[in-house]
Amino acid sequence: MIRSLSLRWRPDPAIALVALGCVALLAMGSAVSSNFLTADYLLQQLQIAAYLGVIAAGATLVILLGHIDLSVPAALTAVGVVATTVAGVENPDIAALGIAAGLAAGALIGLINGIGVAIFRLPSMVWTLAVNSMLVGAVVFFTGGFKPRGVAPELSIDLALGRSLGVPNAFWFWCGVIVLMHVLLQRTVYGQYIMAAGNSEKAVYLSGIRVRLLTLLTFVLAGLFTAVGSLLLVGYANQAYQGMGDPYLMPVLSAVVLGGTSILGGQGSYAGTVVGALFITLLTSILSVLQMPEAVRQITFGLIILGMLLLRRRKAKGQ
Numbered sequence: 001m002i003r004s005l006s007l008r009w010r011p012d013p014a015i016a017l018v019a020l021g022c023v024a025l026l027a028m029g030s031a032v033s034s035n036f037l038t039a040d041y042l043l044q045q046l047q048i049a050a051y052l053g054v055i056a057a058g059a060t061l062v063i064l065l066g067h068i069d070l071s072v073p074a075a076l077t078a079v080g081v082v083a084t085t086v087a088g089v090e091n092p093d094i095a096a097l098g099i100a101a102g103l104a105a106g107a108l109i110g111l112i113n114g115i116g117v118a119i120f121r122l123p124s125m126v127w128t129l130a131v132n133s134m135l136v137g138a139v140v141f142f143t144g145g146f147k148p149r150g151v152a153p154e155l156s157i158d159l160a161l162g163r164s165l166g167v168p169n170a171f172w173f174w175c176g177v178i179v180l181m182h183v184l185l186q187r188t189v190y191g192q193y194i195m196a197a198g199n200s201e202k203a204v205y206l207s208g209i210r211v212r213l214l215t216l217l218t219f220v221l222a223g224l225f226t227a228v229g230s231l232l233l234v235g236y237a238n239q240a241y242q243g244m245g246d247p248y249l250m251p252v253l254s255a256v257v258l259g260g261t262s263i264l265g266g267q268g269s270y271a272g273t274v275v276g277a278l279f280i281t282l283l284t285s286i287l288s289v290l291q292m293p294e295a296v297r298q299i300t301f302g303l304i305i306l307g308m309l310l311l312r313r314r315k316a317k318g319q
Contacts, residue, residue: 014260018275025282033289043168049281050174051160051232053274055248056255057181058110058225060273063256064185065218066198066265067117067124072226072252074135075109076245079230081139081148084240088150098153102234103227109135110223111216118215139242147241152234160235170232177225181270194218198265250301255280257308 029036055072062069082105087098109131116127139148162169185191193214197204205211229248234240259276261268280301287297 015269015272015275018258018260018272018279022275022279022282025279025286029282029286029289032286036285036289043166043171045278045281045285046171047160047168048285049277050168050170051229051236052248052251052255052281053174053277054177054232055226055229056252056273056277057177057270058222058229059252059256060181060261060268060270061194061218061225062124062222063261063263064198064265064268065194065215066201067215067219068253068263069113069128069219069222070125070249071109071113071128071132071135073243073245073249074132074139075106075223075226076230076233076248077240077243078109078135078139079105079227080234080240080244081142081150083156083231083234084148084150084152086150087153096153096155098150099155099231102153102231103224106223106225106227106230107220108223109226110220113223114216114219117219118212143242145242148239150240152238152240153231156231156235157238158235160232173232177228178270178274185270190214190217195266198262198267200266250298250305251280251284254301254304257305263305263309 026037035041055076059069059072079102083098083102085098086101087096113124113128113131116122116131117124120127142148159169159173164172185194193204193209196207197209197211197214201211204214230245233244237244255276256268256273257263257276258279259268259272259274261272283300284297287300
């Protein structure tokens with residue numbers, strides 16, 4: 001079964017459809033605002049999409065495995081608080097440890113998620129939602145409910161706001177993540193295993209693959225990607241703050257599902273997530289220009305997820 005899986009990426013019509021949707025959003029945006037198609041504005045959209053795309057990389061791995069991670073919002077905030085707290089000291093040598101502390105916190109959160117799902121065999125939706133709630137409480141307890149102290153690490157600021165060759169560093173970094181994800185999913189045994197487990201975990205287990213270890217590793221990797229995304233957000237805002245990750249759960253899930261990744265696992269690619277992240281970023285920008293309230297945005301993201309689920313279900317019945 002494992003050997004029968006192809007390592008070559010096959011174009012998904014859903015990706016092409018979402019790409020056309022991006023073009024339509026650009027045309028719509030230009031009709032709404034004359035500044036929408038300017039180079040500066042488009043580069044800014046790529047910069048913002050990079051933050052979403054990096055966070056969604058971890059979500060893509062978890063969903064391909066057939067699970068879901070609902071701890072992303074609180075994990076983003078917790079990592080940001082840890083990184084800025086460690087970095088917010090006078091000694092610049094010690095301040096650099098903020099990056100390492102943030103990555104370690106993300107990996108630890110991912111490990112806790114993985115233990116609940118892989119070892120305790122609890123539903124990922126319930127376990128990660130509980131972890132999200134505990135992280136919210138931990139952040140409030142640590143900060144006393146006030147604005148977190150500390151400053152963003154210099155590297156975070158440079159990656160989030162700096163530019164190289166006129167292009168945002170965040171976008172260059174995202175390109176590196178895209179290459180990494182392509183190699184990971186398309187050119188490694190791990191990629192084969194995660195796709196196979198998403199299709200049938202029982203069959204993979206009977207094949208002799210250590211499913212628990214695979215699940216643990218996937219959640220840890222997802223935690224690391226979430227941590228990297230948090231460090232970028234911290235650099236963008238030059239600080240961490242309460243509820244920093246709250247706006248990102250629905251956009252992350254929407255980007256993954258919209259890009260053609262099945263919410264049931266085993267089908268999809270990070271290429272689809274990339275296009276989905278661009279679409280969600282452009283859509284959010286247009287809604288902001290139109291001064292739509294946050295409620296309308298959340299309803300829109302929910303409709304996107306429901307719509308893709310219905311389309312996938314209809315496609316599955318037609319096969």
